[in-house]
Amino acid sequence: MNEVVELRSIVGVNCVSSDDGHGVYQRIQRALQDKNDITVSFADVEDVTTAFLNAAIGKLYGEFDEETIRLHLHVTDAEGDHRALLKRVVDRAKDFFKDPSKIEAAVREELGE
Amino acid sequence: MMLPAYRIDSSLDGFAAIGRIYTEIREMTSREIEIDCQRLTWLGANMCAPLGAIMAGRRPRYVSLSENIEDILTKNQFLAGSRTDRFGTTITFQEFKRDERARFEQYIEHHFRGKGLPRMTSTLLRRFRESLFELFENAVAHSDTRLGIFACGQFFPKKNELHFCIADRGVGIPARVGEFLRQTIRPCDAIEWAMSKQNTTRLVQDGLPGGLGLKLIREFIELNGGAIRVASDTGYWSFRGKTTSSLMLPHGFPGTAVDIEINTADTKSYALIDEFEQNEIF
Numbered sequence: 001m002n003e004v005v006e007l008r009s010i011v012g013v014n015c016v017s018s019d020d021g022h023g024v025y026q027r028i029q030r031a032l033q034d035k036n037d038i039t040v041s042f043a044d045v046e047d048v049t050t051a052f053l054n055a056a057i058g059k060l061y062g063e064f065d066e067e068t069i070r071l072h073l074h075v076t077d078a079e080g081d082h083r084a085l086l087k088r089v090v091d092r093a094k095d096f097f098k099d100p101s102k103i104e105a106a107v108r109e110e111l112g113e
Numbered sequence: 114m115m116l117p118a119y120r121i122d123s124s125l126d127g128f129a130a131i132g133r134i135y136t137e138i139r140e141m142t143s144r145e146i147e148i149d150c151q152r153l154t155w156l157g158a159n160m161c162a163p164l165g166a167i168m169a170g171r172r173p174r175y176v177s178l179s180e181n182i183e184d185i186l187t188k189n190q191f192l193a194g195s196r197t198d199r200f201g202t203t204i205t206f207q208e209f210k211r212d213e214r215a216r217f218e219q220y221i222e223h224h225f226r227g228k229g230l231p232r233m234t235s236t237l238l239r240r241f242r243e244s245l246f247e248l249f250e251n252a253v254a255h256s257d258t259r260l261g262i263f264a265c266g267q268f269f270p271k272k273n274e275l276h277f278c279i280a281d282r283g284v285g286i287p288a289r290v291g292e293f294l295r296q297t298i299r300p301c302d303a304i305e306w307a308m309s310k311q312n313t314t315r316l317v318q319d320g321l322p323g324g325l326g327l328k329l330i331r332e333f334i335e336l337n338g339g340a341i342r343v344a345s346d347t348g349y350w351s352f353r354g355k356t357t358s359s360l361m362l363p364h365g366f367p368g369t370a371v372d373i374e375i376n377t378a379d380t381k382s383y384a385l386i387d388e389f390e391q392n393e394i395f
Contacts, residue, residue, distance in 0.1 A: 016250065
């Protein structure tokens with residue numbers, strides 16, 4: 001089974017708020033829990049923020065392992081910019097959930113502590 | 114009260130003037146305040162956002178305004194009344210509650226899509242809109258403001274400059290960063306910290322990864338040749354080109370104001386340049 005989440009239909013042309021991102025997260029979460037495939041379509045989406053992507057997708061890395069996400073979550077119709085933004089959010093989320101203390105340590109190092 | 118400034122523009126002095134006005138009015142018990150503006154010769158319309166923020170919950174009456182300033186402040190709806198914006202250079206003053214994301218989207222749509230003000234390349238306009246959405250989300254997520262989020266902008270066609278300011282009456286960046294780092298930090302250093310790399314206080318707030326939004330805005334503004342100015346508490350931080358400046362305000366701003374300036378004549382493509390294979394996202 002492959003569920004398709006059309007962002008344009010359920011959120012609109014602006015995928016910008018973390019609230020909207022949370023709604024998308026819940027759809028993906030259900031699919032991944034059931035080990036079903038799910039595709040997020042960015043067709044006709046115009047504005048996207050990291051706030052939305054963090055809430056919709058970044059947060060998944062706190063609940064599912066990378067392999068499960070890679071296997072079941074797909075993205076389609078995303079423009080280069082949106083894909084690049086999503087990639088940055090995903091990389092950031094992976095780092096964060098792998099070892100939050102590592103990021104905190106880096107922050108403190110920057111402050112010279 | 115007599116307005117203690119001749120100019121209120123997007124600068125250290127402009128935010129210092131706003132901070133001083135707040136210091137003078139904050140102990141006043143009356144909601145009605147008369148502000149005598151006879152000395153004021155220049156008010157950048159985008160600065161209506163922080164000015165409106167410090168007046169939240171009050172009913173100020175601005176008197177002795179010069180004709181030009183009154184005209185601009187009426188066009189952008191900071192003052193009551195109605196005047197036509199013949200040159201299409203005004204982005205109206207608006208106040209939002211934290212849960213009014215949809216209304217903020219409508220506001221941005223109205224000014225930066227449907228109406229197409231000012232003329233910019235589509236990629237520049239999109240990055241600008243996305244930056245404003247990121248700033249609003251940041252105010253919603255981090256400020257805890259109960260007194261609203263304020264926005265206003267102005268286009269200066271002769272200079273090809275667009276200024277837009279978002280201000281909130283929340284806890285401010287220094288308090289948020291100090292709480293996160295569990296140490297006292299100079300307010301201007303706290304802003305520098307928040308604007309740097311991938312720092313975010315969200316690490317401990319709600320378990321959500323964050324910290325990319327401001328970095329992306331900074332990247333965008335650097336490429337565009339514009340500027341960012343942030344005032345929060347007694348901290349003031351600005352960025353133009355590759356130069357940052359961290360200074361202290363003599364009178365603090367009760368919340369956070371972020372002012373961004375972009376060069377609207379810029380024709381760069383603004384594509385994010387990260388390279389990776391399509392199937393490598395996750």
